[in-house]
Amino acid sequence: MITMRVRVFGGLRLWRAGIEVELGPARQRAVLAVLLAARGTVVSTSELVDAIWGDRPPDSAVNQVRRLIGQVRRLFEPDLPNREDGAWVKPMGDGYRLSLDARVSDLAAFFALVDEARAAAGADAAQKYEQALRLARDQPFAELPPALTGLPAFRAIETARVQAAVEAADAALGEPPAHHLLPLLQAYAAAAxxxxxxxxxxxxxxxxxxxxxxxxxxxxxxxxxxxxxxxxxxxxxxxxxxxxxxxxxxxxDPARPAQLPLRVAAFSPRPDLADGMAAGRGSGLIVLNGMGGSGKTALAVDWAHRIAGDYPDGQLYLDLRGFEPGGRQLRPVEALATLLLSVGATPNGSADPSALGAQFRSVMAKQRMLVLLDNARDSAQVRPLLPAAPGCLVVVTSRNRMPSLVAREGAWPVHVDRLSSRASKDVLALRLGAARLAGEPAAADRLVRLCAGLPLALSIAAARIAVSPRMSLNDVAAELAPAGRRLDGLATGEQNDDVRSALSWSYTILTAPAARLFRLLAVHPAAAISTGVANSIAGADVRAALTELATANMITPLGAGRNTMHDLLHAYAAELLNDDARDRLEAERRLVVHYVHSARNSYVAFRLRPPLDLDPPPDDVFAAFVPDVAAALDWYDRERAAVLGAVELALNRGWLREAALIQLHLRPVRSVRLDLTADDRRPGERTLRGIEALGDLELEALMLREMAIQLKHVDRASAHQYLFRALAIAERRGDLISQAHVLRVLASSPTTSGQDRHRDYAERSVAAARQGGDPSVLAYALNVLSIVLTDSGFMNEGAAAIAEAYALAEEAGMTDFQINVALQRASWAYDMSEDALAVEVGEWAMAHSPPGNILTLYSASWLLAKVYHRLGDAVRARTAADLFGELARRHEEALAETFSAEKLAKEQADIDRVLAEPASAKGGK
Structure with missing residues (x-):
């Protein structure tokens, strides 16, 4: 059975199979909440109507409740058919019941723990009460409207929470030490x-x-x-x-310190980190690491208050000032002296941190104490301050990942990453009130996106709104929108109390190479940055600098030699780089050249002759190594956003040749990925206009053909105009290879001139390719000729052309093209009723296709569905047809821009017939 988890404390949330489920509109959430608050008892339809509409329900209220119940059922069971009873929400007479046990619902678990506590005695009772109160510490059904949470069932839950706190206090008073539950109970008392x-x-x-x-x-x-x-x-x-x-x-007792700072007001819990922190308690040393402003200290302080009762000898807190703007971090000798005084001991006067550290460990030897070391610079600053007592827990916060402390002392690392969109909204709601967010939902979403999940940024944005009643969420979002001004909008006006300052403290401690790389990474146009691209941007091997930036949480490793940079860190890096226009320009040039040669390497991986001859990349550019087609597709999938961003950058800088070269070399991978959209055509159109003005005829002809390929099914007139212009240039220059390419595209483009003209273009393409002497170009030309001949009814001539194309591709090692040719052979075999051969070749093509080759999978599944249907193999026919249907739905837009509407309609009609008609008996299945 799929695992379910429902949470009401801290806000209504639901997870199915570990994935959070969107709970839908307000009324649907209200129905779910009422069913949960009933705790397994039946809720009548009239009670649901009253809960949703009060004393003014519409005439359709009952029908609406039934529909809402159906939607709530599908939160638990999305595939549940209409009108069928589910396993979770069941109709009972004139009402409904939702039954969730303690394994699923935190509400049910709370009441179960309270019942167990009441049945227990002494320390066992206190422990059960503590578990119940920790589980229910946050407000139940937060963010639901007061009109709903004021209903008796909801008030009963709140009453039960307070009563449990009273009973827990009685249990604590009866068990030494009496203060064990004190921090937890203080939170409940503050709420009542x-x-x-x-x-x-x-x-x-x-x-x-x-x-x-x-x-x-x-x-x-x-x-x-x-x-x-x-x-x-x-x-x-x-x-x-x-x-x-x-x-x-x-x-x-003066020797019992209680130094934890005040909790952050309106703190939003981080349940996603709770398990990791709880697991780390066994190690005795936890490191919370994350970029500046990620909320490490607030999280550590809040959590320390929650668990303080487990450490009866007190809590120590020390700000190590590892990233203070003045660079004056607390030295180990100073830190140890402060800690010793805090536990009532007089420092021995030694200036040797080893001697003071030994004294501190001796004093702490039998203590059960919580030690919070905030804002640590590195492992060396923390190591002398660690007590050796097994009853102590040390929590360290740092912008440094502390790899040495993790390796040598066995510290438990917990990375404090950006908040999710949902959690970011929770922060704003806690600061501004849920009603304020509900009044400007679009602006709230925009503000969350601009703050990029950074708690400090969200808090500052909320503070600006809170202290300026006339300022709307939309006003602040508008100020943050321009990337160049975003950090200005995230300032409080007070010194060292804004996002820019928080980020600068991490930057100032970097070594010179790491600081330079951090600035230069601002030129990268996408979120994920590969090591090779970073090397090219800097013009040198920067692996050590990348490690330093990752350790300092200035970048986040993604694995497989890739990193990402937080949006606000990117904005800060761009600000720093703006002070050095020359460094920026050189880094941008290397970035663009990197993608020129990386795209070229992906082109060559298809065993194709590149469109233009290029010199090798300069020594300070580290182009991607692309050994084969699968690697080329993988490279493009990972780098697509960055590659297209590099084209845009090149166009903005006026580097037209580089912009054209990147686009031209992307042709094979983009064809396989069906990656042609209107947005992607705009850079091509800009490039073409610029190349025309340059007067570079060779490059102009190549871009004309590229744009014609992109337009041939969406703007046939423009596509043909471009092709004829390209052909004229190629003929004027005597460029046979270019002529062969253009004629091949003309032969495969939809026209109103009939098959005779297509055959003429195809035969002229083959002739030009033979004369030009390039086997790969000839193979492509022969493939198109075979398609034209077969479509015209010249089956034998078409078979001869495709056989020659296949031999050329095999000899040249053009594996990807062999697959395309194989599909053409399979199609020919089907048309000739040689079904066994069609299956053999079609299955070979599908089996040898690189992962994600959409074109091959689409064409092969269409063909195999038809062949298996004719053979009477209904099971395999249906499997192939289902794959075709899934690809057609998922890539509908891209297919429409790759093939003609007539071709797509015909192929869909073929599959519809396969699904509608029973398979023939030819195959006996």
Whole structure:
């Protein structure tokens, strides 16, 4: 059975098979919430109507509820047929019931743990209560409207949470140490400030923990709130707790530190990291690493408060200032002296960190303490500060990945990455309120996208809106939109308190080579950056610099020699590079030349003669190595965005020849990938206009043919005009190879002139290719001629042409083209009713096709579906037809721009017949 998980605490969320499911519009979410809040009891249709519409339901309310129930069912079971009962949401009389056990629902797990706690005693009870309260710490059904969460079923859940906190406090007071659950219970008490039984227990817990002054202050705060908000005095229970605190003889233990900083207001939890951090507790040393502004400190402080009760001897906090703007990091001697004083010990006066470290370890030897070392520079700064006591937990935050600490001390690394879009919205909602976001949903989405998941950026954007009531979300998003001004919009106006400053602190500690590479990477036009491209951008081998940048979290490794840079880091790098126009220009030139030669290498991998002769790449350019067709396709898949970005960059810089060369050399991989779209044609049109002005006839003819190929099925008139212009140039220059190519495209282009003209073009193409002496060009020309001849009914002549094309391709090692020719042979065999040969050759073509060769899979599945159908093999016919249908749906737009509408319609009609008609008995299946 597919695993399900439903969360209500902290917001309504649902996961199916580990993947979060979008819960749909507000009313659908409301129905799910009401069913969950009912906790397995039946919810009547009338109750659902009241919950959604209140006292003004529409006439169609009941029908709408039925439809919404069906949609909720499909959240759990997306393939559930209409009107069929599912396994999760079941109709019961005039209502519905959703039953989820503790393995699926955090709400069910909370109530189960509370029941277990009530049945237990002593330490076991306290432990169960703690588990329940940690699970339910966040507000249930957050972001749902108050009109819904004010219903009795929802209020009952909130009441149960507070009651569980009261009972947990009683259990804690009965078990030493009394303060074990104190940090957790403080969070519950803060959420229910007027609940006197819970507040009374807080006073008692603080007193029992040796924090009588805090207990008295807490009583005074509650007394004042009761008077201000209710006009009432404290009740008997709260007054009794106050009296006991006043007369308590115990005094606080000065040796027990409690140094954790205040939690960040409106902190958004990171449940995606919770498991990793919990797992790391066993190591005794956790490193939270991430780029500046990623929320490491806020996460560490919040989590430390949550688990502080597990460390009864206290909590230490120390800011190591590893990335402070002044560069004044805390030296180990200073840090150790501070830590020793914090635990009530006098430093031995030594200036040797080893001696002080030994003293610190001795003092901590029998302690169970939580130590938070914030903002560490590197492993060397942290290593002397580590206690050796097995009962201690050290949490380190750093922009450095601390690989040495992980390798030598066994530190547990947890990478704090950018927030998801959903989590980013949670941050804004916590800061601004869900209603504010709901009022400008499009602007909220845009703001989330521009802040790129960086908590610091989101917090600053929210702060700007919060302190300026007249400023809308759209206003701030508009300020952040221009890439060159984005960091200006993420400033608070106070020194060293903005995104730019946070990023600069990481940049200033880089070595000179790494800092230079960081700046230069701003010229890269895509998110993923390969090592080879980085080498070319810098003009040297930069693997060591890339490692340094990754360790400093200035780039993020993606594996397989690829990295990515956060959007805001990219903007910061671009700002730095703007100060050196010459360095930028040279890096851009190397980048473009890199893609010229890498694209050329992909072209040559198809065993084709390149369109133009080029000199080898310069020594400071490291073009991609592309040994075969599969590697060429893989290279293009990974680099597509960057390659097209390099074309755009070249055009903007006026490097027209380079822009043309990249596009021309992409022809084979783009053909296989069916990668021709309107957006991709625009750079080609710009390039062609520029080349025409240059007067380079050879390059102009090549670009004319390239644009004609892209346009031949979407703008036939322009395509033919370009081809005739290209042919005229080729004839004027006496370029036989170019003539053969243009005539081949003319022969395969849809026209109104009939097959005779196509045959003329094809035969002229073959003649020019023979005279030009290029076997690869001749093979392509013969392939087109065979298609024209076969379509005209000249089957034997077509077979002879395709056989010669296949022999040439095989001799030249043109494996990819052999596959195309094989499909043409299979098609010929089918037309000649040689079905066994058609199957043999067609299956060979499909088996030898590189992964993802859409053209081959599309054509082969179409042909094999027809052949197997005629052979009577219904199973294989259906399999091939299903593959054809899937490819046709998935690549509909690209296929429409690659083939004529008539061809696509005919092929679809053929498959429709295969699916509609029973297979013949010829094959006996």
């Amino acid at each position: 400030p007027l609940h006197e039984p819970l507040q009374a227990r807080m006073v008692r817990l603080l007193t029992a923990a040796g924090r009588r002054a805090e207990g008295l202050a807490h009583f005074e705060e509650i007394r004042r709130r009761l008077a201000d908000e209710l006009g009432a005095d404290p009740g008997t229970e709260l007054r009794a707790a106050h009296l006991d605190a006043v007369t308590d003889p115990e005094t606080p």
